[in-house]
Amino acid sequence: MALLETTRVRKWFGDTHAVDDVDFVVNQGELLGLIGSNGAGKTTLVNLISGLLRPDAGRIVFDGADVTRQSVHERIREGIARSFQLVNLFDQMTVQDNVALTIFAREGKTRRMTALAERDRAVLDEAGEVLQRFGLESKARMLAGGLAQGERKLLDVAVAYALRPKLLFLDEPTSGVSTREKAPIMDIVTSIVRTGGITAVVIEHDMDVVFTYSDRIVAMHEGTILADGTPEEIRRNERVTTTLIGTTEAG
Amino acid sequence: MSQALLASGRLLAGWRLAVGIAIALFLVLVPRLLPPFQTLQLSYGLIFAIAALGFNLLLGYTGLLSFGHSAFFGVGAYTAALLVKYMGLSSMEAFVLAGALASAVTAALFGAVCVRYTRIFFSILMLALSQVIWSLAFKLFWVTGGTDGLRVPTPTLLGGSVALGAGEDKLVFLTHRYYYYVLALFLVCVGAMWVIVNSPFGKALQAIRDNETRAEFVGVQVRKYRWIALVVSGTFTGLAGTLWVPLNGLTTPDILYWPFSGKIVFFVVLGGFRTFLGPVLGAVVFNYLETYAIGFTVYWQMVLGVVLVLLVLTMPAGLVGTLAPLFARRRRIA
Numbered sequence: 001m002a003l004l005e006t007t008r009v010r011k012w013f014g015d016t017h018a019v020d021d022v023d024f025v026v027n028q029g030e031l032l033g034l035i036g037s038n039g040a041g042k043t044t045l046v047n048l049i050s051g052l053l054r055p056d057a058g059r060i061v062f063d064g065a066d067v068t069r070q071s072v073h074e075r076i077r078e079g080i081a082r083s084f085q086l087v088n089l090f091d092q093m094t095v096q097d098n099v100a101l102t103i104f105a106r107e108g109k110t111r112r113m114t115a116l117a118e119r120d121r122a123v124l125d126e127a128g129e130v131l132q133r134f135g136l137e138s139k140a141r142m143l144a145g146g147l148a149q150g151e152r153k154l155l156d157v158a159v160a161y162a163l164r165p166k167l168l169f170l171d172e173p174t175s176g177v178s179t180r181e182k183a184p185i186m187d188i189v190t191s192i193v194r195t196g197g198i199t200a201v202v203i204e205h206d207m208d209v210v211f212t213y214s215d216r217i218v219a220m221h222e223g224t225i226l227a228d229g230t231p232e233e234i235r236r237n238e239r240v241t242t243t244l245i246g247t248t249e250a251g
Numbered sequence: 252m253s254q255a256l257l258a259s260g261r262l263l264a265g266w267r268l269a270v271g272i273a274i275a276l277f278l279v280l281v282p283r284l285l286p287p288f289q290t291l292q293l294s295y296g297l298i299f300a301i302a303a304l305g306f307n308l309l310l311g312y313t314g315l316l317s318f319g320h321s322a323f324f325g326v327g328a329y330t331a332a333l334l335v336k337y338m339g340l341s342s343m344e345a346f347v348l349a350g351a352l353a354s355a356v357t358a359a360l361f362g363a364v365c366v367r368y369t370r371i372f373f374s375i376l377m378l379a380l381s382q383v384i385w386s387l388a389f390k391l392f393w394v395t396g397g398t399d400g401l402r403v404p405t406p407t408l409l410g411g412s413v414a415l416g417a418g419e420d421k422l423v424f425l426t427h428r429y430y431y432y433v434l435a436l437f438l439v440c441v442g443a444m445w446v447i448v449n450s451p452f453g454k455a456l457q458a459i460r461d462n463e464t465r466a467e468f469v470g471v472q473v474r475k476y477r478w479i480a481l482v483v484s485g486t487f488t489g490l491a492g493t494l495w496v497p498l499n500g501l502t503t504p505d506i507l508y509w510p511f512s513g514k515i516v517f518f519v520v521l522g523g524f525r526t527f528l529g530p531v532l533g534a535v536v537f538n539y540l541e542t543y544a545i546g547f548t549v550y551w552q553m554v555l556g557v558v559l560v561l562l563v564l565t566m567p568a569g570l571v572g573t574l575a576p577l578f579a580r581r582r583r584i585a
């Protein structure tokens with residue numbers, strides 16, 4: 001069953017056809033790997049679906065509702081959350097507050113200005129649990145800006161996860177970290193997504209990583225979808241091997 | 252090791268409590284300890300501190316630099332003056348309520364125009380809007396008294412139960428009963444602002460300050476929250492204006508003019524906008540600096556300018572930001 005479906009969705013930047021009439025489907029419960037070399041249009045597609053960008057044309061249907069014209073805020077309410085390729089955190093706030101704020105926002109509690117945030121046990125406990133799941137509990141009191149890169153990537157995912165989304169987009173959760181750190185991060189992220197029953201789309205450069213963790217893979221190239229199938233099918237797909245596998249090593 | 256940390260933490264908390272109690276005690280005893288002129292200066296300082304607290308909800312916590320806060324201070328002051336002129340009121344509580352309301356409405360209108368913008372665009376728009384209010388006060392002289400301003404006689408306090416006695420020296424009233432009135436409201440404002448910046452709402456503002464895009468993507472409606480922050484901020488600063496006017500006895504368009512907005516910016520930069528109490532200390536210290544600089548030399552504006560440039564260059568974190576680490580390990584607002 002399709003949880004998300006885009007129909008001929010398009011975004012051009014001048015002559016660059018970043019996303020060119022793309023039909024993209026995410027099924028309920030799957031962990032989808034979205035691959036493609038640098039500039040293929042992966043991030044732009046996520047920007048369109050999450051509401052950061054408005055499409056030039058096309059339709060986006062999520063969970064049965066047309067969300068094409070909805071604001072970011074409304075899409076979050078519907079259950080779409082995302083992390084960012086370049087880490088996007090609240091650097092002057094503590095690690096705990098980064099997650100707690102997200103929970104406050106989800107619960108509609110950010111309007112409250114007459115109660116101390118740190119007195120809300122339910123929210124703090126949940127923030128603590130989330131941090132524990134991501135292995136960040138020992139950093140709870142540090143400022144987010146002071147974390148190491150790998151921890152920042154994890155916290156970026158944790159913040160999106162704390163929204164309890166139905167559909168979670170993770171834009172290169174291991175970019176910018178050393179090869180050694182990639183597998184541990186992906187292990188944490190994928191196990192959380194699977195145990196939480198969250199449908200997830202993971203954008204990833206590293207082919208080994210993608211083939212290991214994905215149920216299904218969609219390959220993009222120059223704004224269009226090049227191939228779509230199980231990891232086995234993608235591995236054997238000649239168009240993918242000739243266009244992508246060669247080029248991604250460099251990226 | 253961790254026990255040592257815990258012990259030092261307790262020591263720190265105890266130390267802070269002791270300092271807090273000492274300061275509170277000093278503030279209560281000021282009218283007995285200091286000559287009336289000094290008490291008056293401190294009253295001005297505390298009032299400016301309320302304005303600075305309001306201002307810093309925007310700068311320190313929301314990341315918006317307003318060059319137009321004179322408008323709220325002025326609206327607070329003129330509201331009291333107009334209540335005297337047109338309704339013959341003299342109750343300070345009426346002034347405070349009406350002043351807070353009028354400045355909240357002004358801030359709400361300003362916000363409707365400004366919150367779409369950030370950085371210098373926000374600053375300049377706030378400046379422009381505040382100058383509209385200034386020119387109104389200037390031009391509508393039959394209402395506002397123009398450059399002569401409006402007189403505000405000594406008000407009655409606490410529902411009329413505390414008033415200036417017949418033949419009593421106004422200075423005695425202002426440096427005792429009115430001083431305590433200001434002190435009480437100052438403490439209420441500090442407490443209220445402390446709760447606000449540490450509330451879920453306050454966290455949302457800090458999130459907007461740190462990363463507007465991500466704040467939007469965790470579901471914080473950025474513009475709406477900026478707007479609310481501006482209304483709260485303007486209300487605090489407006490309340491300060493209302494408290495200021497009985498001390499001064501007169502309100503003129505000067506307090507609506509842009510240099511007064513600059514002064515509020517200076518309070519906060521001087522004290523340090525990254526700390527909760529920085530703006531409070533900055534306002535009190537600035538008021539003394541200005542008072543003594545005026546007495547000391549006719550070039551006081553230049554002296555003040557030089558002092559501020561030196562301070563900003565040598566203490567970019569402000570007085571509190573520079574001095575606080577000597578007492579505590581954590582200095583940034585979290």
Ligand SMILES: Nc1ncnc2c1ncn2[C@@H]1O[C@H](COP(=O)(O)OP(=O)(O)O)[C@@H](O)[C@H]1O
Pocket residue numbers: 013016017018036037038039040041042043044045
């Ligand atoms: N805001 C933008 N303005 C102009 N061009 C853009 C913008 N965002 C992306 N692009 C271009 O669109 C193409 C797709 O980019 P992107 O979606 O980031 O690719 P990917 O995430 O697959 O690496 C690239 O050529 C990129 O330069």
Ligand SMILES: [Mg+2]
Pocket residue numbers: 042043044085
């Ligand atoms: Mg990308």
